[in-house]
Amino acid sequence: xxxxxxxxxxxxxxxxxxxxxxxxxxxxxxxxxxxxxxxxxxxxxxxxxxxxxxxxxxxxxxxxxxxxxxxxxxxxxxxxxxxxxxxxxxxxxxxxxxxxxxxxxxxxxxxxxxxxxxxxxxxxxxxxxxxxxxxxxxxxxxxxxxxxxxxxxxxxx
Numbered sequence: 228x229x230x231x232x233x234x235x236x237x238x239x240x241x242x243x244x245x246x247x248x249x250x251x252x253x254x255x256x257x258x259x260x261x262x263x264x265x266x267x268x269x270x271x272x273x274x275x276x277x278x279x280x281x282x283x284x285x286x287x288x289x290x291x292x293x294x295x296x297x298x299x300x301x302x303x304x305x306x307x308x309x310x311x312x313x314x315x316x317x318x319x320x321x322x323x324x325x326x327x328x329x330x331x332x333x334x335x336x337x338x339x340x341x342x343x344x345x346x347x348x349x350x351x352x353x354x355x356x357x358x359x360x361x362x363x364x365x366x367x368x369x370x371x372x373x374x375x376x377x378x379x380x381x382x383x384x
Contacts, residue, residue, distance in 0.1 A: 248300035300335035
């Protein structure tokens with residue numbers, strides 16, 4: 228866990244690999260719950276029998292499930308200065324570079340690309356900061372990452 232006590236500490240980490248999350252297991256229940264929440268019930272995700280005969284020889288996680296794990300990965304690897312609110316502002320350059328077979332274990336690696344102050348549009352006073360993290364999600368035992376994305380996060384005082 229990398230703990231940032233001040234914005235200055237955070238700013239001095241720009242351009243660096245900062246932290247890695249704990250491992251998260253992607254079991255069939257997690258895949259099925261994601262399918263239920265999103266309506267994406269494609270057989271490569273939810274039908275183990277059919278998927279065993281398919282190109283991946285098992286079910287695989289939805290790409291967006293992998294992406295949706297970023298907040299949990301952040302929670303287990305990074306701690307920021309106190310703020311009243313944090314929001315996921317968006318994503319840049321998302322790529323799903325390898326499938327995630329059922330029962331894989333994933334973790335995220337966080338590289339801090341940018342930190343910039345945020346100004347209140349009415350008062351022009353700084354009321355928070357925006358961070359852009361390059362997140363590389365690896366599968367345990369695999370050479371190639373399963374997802375690479377830039378995560379844009381805003382935190383407000």
